[in-house]
Amino acid sequence: MQFVFFGIELILVYVSYKLAYLRIYGSKQSYESKKTAKKHKAIKIDEGDIEKYQCAKDVVSQFSKECKEDNENEFIAKIDKCLDGAKQPDGVIEKVLNDYIQEALNDGLLDEKEECTIMTLSQNYNIDLENIEDLQKAKILYSIIVKNEIPDVEVRGNIPVLLENNETILYAENGVALIKEVTKTKYVGGSDGFSIRIAKGLYYRKSAFKGERVKVSSQEVVDAGTLIISSKNIFFVGENQKIKIPIKRIITSEPFENGLTIQKSGRAKPLTFYGLDSWFAHNLIINLAKIE
DSSP states (O other): OOOHHHHHHHHHHHHHHHHHHHHHSSOOOOOOHHHHHOOOOOOOOOOOOOOOHHHHHHHHHGGGGGGGGGHHHHHHHHHHHTTTTTTTTTHHHHHHHHHHHHHHTTTOOOOOHHHHHHHHHHHTTOOOOTTTTHHHHHHHHHHHSSSSOOOOOOSSSOOOSSSOTTEEEEEEEEEHHHHHHHOOOOOSSBBOOOOEEEEEEEEEEEEBBBOOEEEEEEEEEEEEEEEOOOOOOOEEESOOEEEEEEGEEEEEEEEEETEEEESSSSSOOOEESSSHHHHHHHHHHHHHHHHO
């Protein structure tokens, strides 16, 4: 009988673990699906301005192939000509820029000509780019992957870590959960013992036993804090734990929706961070590791 209880206990433990795993992680997404999932706000324009929009879009597409300061005035003059007579010229140019940004970020990178085109439009038509976070991330990845160099990134606020010489912070996220694999030992199928009455005044007592010793692993949130990825290290600064992992010691990086699991060399257990831009963080880590 004790083996029946032992089997049931194991099944219950397994089901509980799977349910907890799904609650924490959700469905995993690949690099490509995560990239496709990035969406920007949709901008609608008046139907009467569709031709004006298409004209301006074609001009921008042509200019982006050879974006230079010496032909900027000619470029803006062509755009203004397209916008002439538009019912909502500001809305048209905003949609043109928004759509161009989406196309430029399809590969997750932002090269010099794309950046030049975006900045030329935004500066000449006073369009605020400060809230478009993906632009900065794409520019960082382009510098690392294509130019093989660490970009200069402006960091605002206090930095809760000590940096090495020539170390630059490239990404920081607050409110990140640290999840670790925790192994606990428990006994299943045990008994405290019980007495059986054989006759009046005569009892037989069955001995107690602890049962089988079983190790059960589960994923548990152990802390929450700030995740920082620099040009040399990954830092986690939580309420209870402070972690520093050199980029060069990371052997695997597995992104999923809103999270990332990394494994460093040695016998340490993998670490999972939840509540971040996993697509960007993953590509940052694997490409930083390639820079000599």
